Amino acid sequence: MNIAFEYSIGVVMMVAVVTLFTRALPFLLFGGKKDAPKWVQFIGRTLPPAIIAILVLYCFKDMSITEVKNWLPQILASIAVVLLHLWKKNTLLSVGGGTFIYMVLIQVVFI
Amino acid sequence: MKTLQTKIYNNKNTLLFAFEQSIPVLLGYLFLGMAFGLMIQKAGYHVLWAFFMSLFIYAGSMQFLLVALLTAGVDVLTCGIMTLLINGRHLFYGLSFVNIFKHMGKYYPYMVFSLTDETYSILCALKAPEGVNEKKAMFLIAIFDHSYWIMGSVLGALTGQFIPFNSNGIEFSMTALFLVIFMNQWKEMKSHKAALCGLACGILSLYLFGADKFILPALFATVCLMVVYYIQNQKRGK
Structure with a gap:
């Protein structure tokens, strides 16, 4: 171990x-015995598709058009999925197939 | 009254159902976990560190950054601020489950702790069939996902160098999973306003803030728009 033990413990705990x-914050704010306010419930119900859309974007955020193999x-593979x-x-099938195609593409086709 | 036999049958169904739901995460977590384990081991940490980090932190992208922070010797407070920025997106995940998790009794604290991107996505889309205990299935999915991540990290720290095949690109399984869940939700929802709102805020935020900082502003803008929409609807109702 070349990095100080106490320092590492501190960082990991932090x-x-x-x-x-x-x-935990949303649960600390709205997870008590009383039901969450109506607007929070509305947002909670409507958020999932929006969050998933943002997570999809998140996966593509590092794509760049400078080189063909980077996009x-x-x-x-996404079209395949x-x-x-x-x-x-x-x-x-969709996840497994798409991942397999992606692996072949980056390992064999676009090196 | 339920007989003991139907109860056992239900438990078995629930376990199988939860496992099946978690399989798409298995691939990604196992290999991303291995990548993390390998990195942390190369940085000079024992396999036990990999185990405890994945047990207690359990946040993929943050753990990768953690390796860099530790090797660079970044001070503890700065690490805390970085964590807040990277994992701040979790603040929004809980909103969908505040009224659900609190009715899960002894599972409640663990459900809150283990709400990662992937577990969140699986749980949002979850539809338990007849004969499956839904709350228990949610808990089991959370446990399965967490255990894949821990197993991957430990394996990576122990044997990472010896993966028998070239696993480059296996991280795409997470992208594929989000795409599939997006499609499922798209088909289920009568209105696509929410999905399109997220997409628009995401693209705009990518453009304005760049790839590394886009996710928090995107989520924040989405929530703001939803609050405005809600207030407008309330006014119209009166």
């Missing part, structure tokens, strides 16, 4: 506690 805080594999899912509606 990261763990702050992460837990970010997850085309993601696009092709969409087509597979429209066709069979099987989550495992």
Whole structure:
């Protein structure tokens, strides 16, 4: 171990506690015995599709158009996922198939 | 009254259902976990560190950054602020579950702790069939996901160098999972306003703030727009 033990413990605890805080805050604010306010319930119900949309964008955020291999594999594999899912509606097949195609694309085709 | 036999049957169904739901996460967490384990081991940490970090922190992108922070010797307070910025998105996840988790009794604290991007996405889309205990299934999915992450980290720290095949690109399974869940929700929802609102805020925020900082402003703008929409609707109702 070349990094100080106490320092490492401190950082890990800090990261763990702050992460837990970010997850727990909505529950600390609205998770009591009383039901959450109506507007919070509304937002809670409507948020999931918006959050998933943002998470999809998050996965593509590092794409760049400078080189073909930095965007085309993601696009092709994503099209494959969409087509597979429209066709069979099987989550495992769509995720597994799309990932396999992506791996082949970046390891064999666009090196 | 339920007989003991139907109860056992339900438990088995629930376990199988939860496992099935968690399989898409298995691939991603196992290999991303291994990548993390390998990195932390290369930074000079024992496998036990990998285990405890993944047990107590359990946040993918943050743990990768953690390796960099530790090797650079960044001070503890700055690490805390970085964590707040990276994981601040979690603040918005809980909103969808405040009224659900609190009715889960002894599972409640763990459900809050283990709400990662992937577990959130799976739980949002969850539809338990007949004969499956939904609350228990939610808990089991959370546990399964967490255990994949821990297993991956430990394996990576122990044997990362020896992965028998080239696993480059396996991280795409997370992208694929989010895409599939997005499609499922798109089909289910009568109104696509929310999804389009998220997409628009996300793209605008990417443009304004860049790839590394876009997610918090995007989520914040989405929530603001939803509050405005809600207030407008309330006014119209009166």
